[in-house]
Amino acid sequence: VPPPAGTKGTANHPNPIAFTGVGDPREYPTKALLHAMQDVLQRDGPSALEYGTFDNGYVPLRNTIAQLLASQGITAHPDAILITAGSQQALALVCQLLLKPGDVVLVENPTYNLALELFRLLELQIVGIPVDAEGMQVAQVEPLLQQHHPKLIYTIPNFQNPTGACLSGGRRRQLVALADRYNVPLLEDDFVGDLRYDGRTQPALKTLDPGGRVIYIGTFSKMLMPGLRVGFLVAEGPIFTRLVAFKRVNDLTVSTLMQRALDAYVNVGQYQRHVQRSCRLYRQRRETMLAAIRQQLPPDVHVDPPQGGLFLWLRLPPGITCRALQPLASAAGVEFAPGPRFFVQPAEGEGYLRLNFATLRPEAIEEGIKRLGRVLAGVSRV
Numbered sequence: 001v002p003p004p005a006g007t008k009g010t011a012n013h014p015n016p017i018a019f020t021g022v023g024d025p026r027e028y029p030t031k032a033l034l035h036a037m038q039d040v041l042q043r044d045g046p047s048a049l050e051y052g053t054f055d056n057g058y059v060p061l062r063n064t065i066a067q068l069l070a071s072q073g074i075t076a077h078p079d080a081i082l083i084t085a086g087s088q089q090a091l092a093l094v095c096q097l098l099l100k101p102g103d104v105v106l107v108e109n110p111t112y113n114l115a116l117e118l119f120r121l122l123e124l125q126i127v128g129i130p131v132d133a134e135g136m137q138v139a140q141v142e143p144l145l146q147q148h149h150p151k152l153i154y155t156i157p158n159f160q161n162p163t164g165a166c167l168s169g170g171r172r173r174q175l176v177a178l179a180d181r182y183n184v185p186l187l188e189d190d191f192v193g194d195l196r197y198d199g200r201t202q203p204a205l206k207t208l209d210p211g212g213r214v215i216y217i218g219t220f221s222k223m224l225m226p227g228l229r230v231g232f233l234v235a236e237g238p239i240f241t242r243l244v245a246f247k248r249v250n251d252l253t254v255s256t257l258m259q260r261a262l263d264a265y266v267n268v269g270q271y272q273r274h275v276q277r278s279c280r281l282y283r284q285r286r287e288t289m290l291a292a293i294r295q296q297l298p299p300d301v302h303v304d305p306p307q308g309g310l311f312l313w314l315r316l317p318p319g320i321t322c323r324a325l326q327p328l329a330s331a332a333g334v335e336f337a338p339g340p341r342f343f344v345q346p347a348e349g350e351g352y353l354r355l356n357f358a359t360l361r362p363e364a365i366e367e368g369i370k371r372l373g374r375v376l377a378g379v380s381r382v
């Protein structure tokens with residue numbers, strides 16, 4: 001997600017290095033998408049440019065998504081899939097439909113900044129649950145359920161944004177059981193679940209859910225291209241029916257052309273090859289960044305190596321704040337996502353920053369971490 005307009009950032013540096021963004025734009029299958037669009041326009045003519053049906057999305061794409069999910073162990077009927085404009089729209093629709101101002105939402109703390117922004121705009125009460133190397137500390141959830149009666153639990157179980165933590169299997173089962181016992185919908189945001197570099201794949205919460213309480217959301221943004229604006233949600237029952245109706249009055253449809261082009265490009269084999277390629281590339285970049293951090297940054301910088309995803313989450317040495325570090329880093333030509341934007345109480349995040357290791361080539365990663373090391377050595381501690 002780009003920095004807000006008006007931020008000066010590294011604009012004056014001749015060779016800025018930004019550890020922000022999502023995947024590597026050089027890896028986008030641009031040519032394949034171009035061909036897919038041509039094929040679709042030739043095959044379908046004007047009908048590729050009409051509204052399409054005002055329902056839950058282009059049927060062949062829903063079938064394809066169901067197959068992709070099945071290859072990841074998630075059983076979803078194509079009729080239980082709603083195609084959305086990215087997973088962000090899915091997130092916003094669910095929250096607008098299920099929650100009203102003053103309602104409580106339980107979230108990992110820290111969590112995805114634009115989810116926090118959404119919750120704040122909807123005037124929800126946000127209650128944070130701490131995160132450790134195994135993800136959300138689920139042992140803390142039950143007293144919060146009893147105390148706050150939340151209307152939603154929002155979680156990013158795989159390679160969480162921003163910490164990179166992956167929720168352990170045991171905690172997944174406990175969380176689903178709690179949501180079931182306390183009758184709370186669970187929103188599972190699986191934005192980069194495919195990008196696993198080591199360790200065992202954990203079951204999606206959706207697959208552990210006997211009561212149909214989990215709403216699963218996924219996206220093609222991180223694996224393919226964010227500019228497609230195609231994501232989806234999987235849900236059942238009356239909630240799903242209402243989400244489809246609400247989506248229709250929200251934007252009528254997701255671009256018909258994009259849905260068809262994406263479906264023409266994606267099939268399970270091609271998608272899996274792309275996933276494998278991205279995993280090889282990003283795993284190597286994660287290693288490069290971890291090694292550079294060990295060599296270039298002070299030993300009291302802490303990082304838990306993530307098993308996948310896009311991000312490293314750094315705890316800064318005691319006394320160093322993002323507020324002090326960021327202007328110096330910008331002047332030195334290195335950009336990162338500052339910790340405060342990911343916390344329920346932003347001040348709690350002053351001692352953290354998030355680095356994206358997937359976007360840049362190894363040389364740029366090494367140079368960027370070197371710059372960060374120089375800045376860290378010179379910044380004053382409070």
Ligand SMILES: Cc1ncc(COP(=O)(O)O)c(C=O)c1O
Nearest residue numbers: 086087088112161191219221231
């Ligand atoms: C955790 C998480 N969820 C959802 C999104 C939304 O992405 P999109 O709307 O492109 O699918 C993002 C984007 O960065 C994210 O980090």
